[in-house]
Amino acid sequence: MSDFKRFDLKNLDDLRAALDQRGLELPISNNLAILGEKVVLAGRTLANRFVVQPMEGVDGDPVTGAPGELTLRRYRRFAGGGSGLIWAESLAVVPEGASGARQLRVTRENLDAYKRLVDATRQSALDEAGHAVTCVVQLTHSGRYSRPGGVVTPLKAQDNPELDRALGMEDLKPVSDDYLMRLQDAFVDSACLMAQAGFDGIDMKAVHGYLVAELLGARQREGRFGGSYENRTRFLRECVQRMMEELPPSCFVTTRTTVLEPSPWPYGWGVAERGVKGGQGQTAWTLDLSEPKRLMRELAGMGVPLFNVSMGYPRFQPYMNRPHDNPLAGKAAPPEYPLEGVVRFQQIAREMQRGAPELPLVTAGLAWLRHLMPQVAAGLVEQGWCTLIGQGRGAFAYPNSVRDILEKGLMNPRKCCITCSLCSQIMADGLGRGGCPVRDKDIYGPELVKGRAWAKQQEEKR
Ligand SMILES: Cc1cc2nc3c(=O)[nH]c(=O)nc-3n(C[C@H](O)[C@H](O)[C@H](O)COP(=O)(O)O)c2cc1C
Numbered sequence: 199m200s201d202f203k204r205f206d207l208k209n210l211d212d213l214r215a216a217l218d219q220r221g222l223e224l225p226i227s228n229n230l231a232i233l234g235e236k237v238v239l240a241g242r243t244l245a246n247r248f249v250v251q252p253m254e255g256v257d258g259d260p261v262t263g264a265p266g267e268l269t270l271r272r273y274r275r276f277a278g279g280g281s282g283l284i285w286a287e288s289l290a291v292v293p294e295g296a297s298g299a300r301q302l303r304v305t306r307e308n309l310d311a312y313k314r315l316v317d318a319t320r321q322s323a324l325d326e327a328g329h330a331v332t333c334v335v336q337l338t339h340s341g342r343y344s345r346p347g348g349v350v351t352p353l354k355a356q357d358n359p360e361l362d363r364a365l366g367m368e369d370l371k372p373v374s375d376d377y378l379m380r381l382q383d384a385f386v387d388s389a390c391l392m393a394q395a396g397f398d399g400i401d402m403k404a405v406h407g408y409l410v411a412e413l414l415g416a417r418q419r420e421g422r423f424g425g426s427y428e429n430r431t432r433f434l435r436e437c438v439q440r441m442m443e444e445l446p447p448s449c450f451v452t453t454r455t456t457v458l459e460p461s462p463w464p465y466g467w468g469v470a471e472r473g474v475k476g477g478q479g480q481t482a483w484t485l486d487l488s489e490p491k492r493l494m495r496e497l498a499g500m501g502v503p504l505f506n507v508s509m510g511y512p513r514f515q516p517y518m519n520r521p522h523d524n525p526l527a528g529k530a531a532p533p534e535y536p537l538e539g540v541v542r543f544q545q546i547a548r549e550m551q552r553g554a555p556e557l558p559l560v561t562a563g564l565a566w567l568r569h570l571m572p573q574v575a576a577g578l579v580e581q582g583w584c585t586l587i588g589q590g591r592g593a594f595a596y597p598n599s600v601r602d603i604l605e606k607g608l609m610n611p612r613k614c615c616i617t618c619s620l621c622s623q624i625m626a627d628g629l630g631r632g633g634c635p636v637r638d639k640d641i642y643g644p645e646l647v648k649g650r651a652w653a654k655q656q657e658e659k660r
């Protein structure tokens with residue numbers, strides 16, 4: 199039976215009791231000063247250990263793919279809020295790989311718009327937070343979840359019976375090796391453009407079931423990108439290598455890479471050869487981090503200076519990568535108490551960080567803890583579970599949280615994210631521009647309403 203229940207923890211004692219009751223382990227520390235420590239990487243000094251995680255705002259210009267006025271507002275707020283590193287959201291490198299009509303896209307023509315975005319982000323950090331910020335940008339291809347111009351047009355890396363059935367893609371042929379080789383060029387060209395735009399680092403995104411992540415588990419695929427570990431990781435490694443060769447030395451290459459694509463063997467990534475049936479709502483897989491760790495160490499050996507992790511397919515197991523209280527409209531409540539998801543994420547991050555202790559690792563998935571997050575974050579860093587603390591939904595809801603934590607030693611519970619999934623709902627509906635309709639209601643309330651109405655109309659037409 200599901201153990202699901204919504205957040206009802208008032209203080210750290212309640213959190214400790216909830217952990218004890220379930221036999222869960224999560225470090226907690228009052229040493230919040232550790233979160234304000236500077237971190238040196240790739241020749242830069244991060245002002246503190248906080249990172250704004252990539253959060254797609256679906257507010258780009260549908261024609262050009264350039265950032266819009268709300269994009270600029272979001273990044274100014276993120277940077278002004280005090281994080282040392284802003285990890286900008288996923289930008290599509292080819293039009294057919296966009297997740298929706300309003301996803302940001304890289305083209306030669308919109309380079310100046312990205313220059314303005316980077317300049318505005320840096321200026322806001324200087325003006326509001328009083329420090330220089332480091333800016334990374336994430337490059338992507340949405341693969342099975344591609345929706346260019348808002349029209350579902352999937353592209354997949356391999357046949358995967360379970361995903362194919364769930365997504366109605368049984369008749370779809372995997373993309374060819376030729377397509378993937380052209381796509382590598384597009385990733386590298388886009389990286390060069392984003393370096394010109396002024397980003398400090400480029401993230402070769404390989405996470406959340408998108409095309410590059412799916413390739414990591416393509417054991418059944420033939421040709422140069424499938425089968426053996428070397429072939430499955432080739433696309434990512436070659437892109438990283440080529441970017442390192444072609445980017446100016448001032449721009450580093452990093453990756454947000456999945457540590458778990460939860461499909462049963464021989465599909466999936468981070469799964470053992472012998473899977474066991476999971477619990478309610480889960481598929482048959484058992485975690486095995488040996489390949490993700492090997493890849494992380496190889497990338498570190500190539501010169502990748504930091505590593506960002508996530509896990510799960512947000513479409514099917516959203517409770518894994520963003521533990522939450524409320525699901526998307528019409529979807530089931532999480533099959534577990536969200537604290538279990540928070541702990542699972544942090545424990546997997548710990549295993550990865552221990553696999554390469556010298557490589558700064560960014561964690562995520564902490565928003566459900568609300569105002570209790572800072573002490574857990576401090577515990578995670580103190581105990582070596584991660585180096586940097588990523589905030590995704592927290593940055594949408596409460597962009598100034600980092601300044602509150604570092605200056606006042608607390609988060610205001612009335613400003614925290616309540617893990618209601620409405621920002622994900624805007625994305626899923628595909629019309630409104632994304633942000634937090636709860637804590638930034640005047641701007642995003644109408645965007646949510648508009649998107650919901652449109653999605654319902656589409657539903658009725660079907
Ligand atoms: C609306 C929304 C958009 C997101 N966009 C991205 C994205 O562009 N790239 C990415 O790697 N993760 C994306 N994520 C995942 C977040 O970066 C983060 O991992 C997740 O929200 C869990 O962390 P949190 O508890 O701090 O929110 C998104 C999540 C949400 C809710």
Ligand code: SF4
Nearest residue numbers: 615616618619621634
């Ligand atoms: S809409 Fe706001 S409160 Fe709800 S999950 Fe997103 S960021 Fe959190």
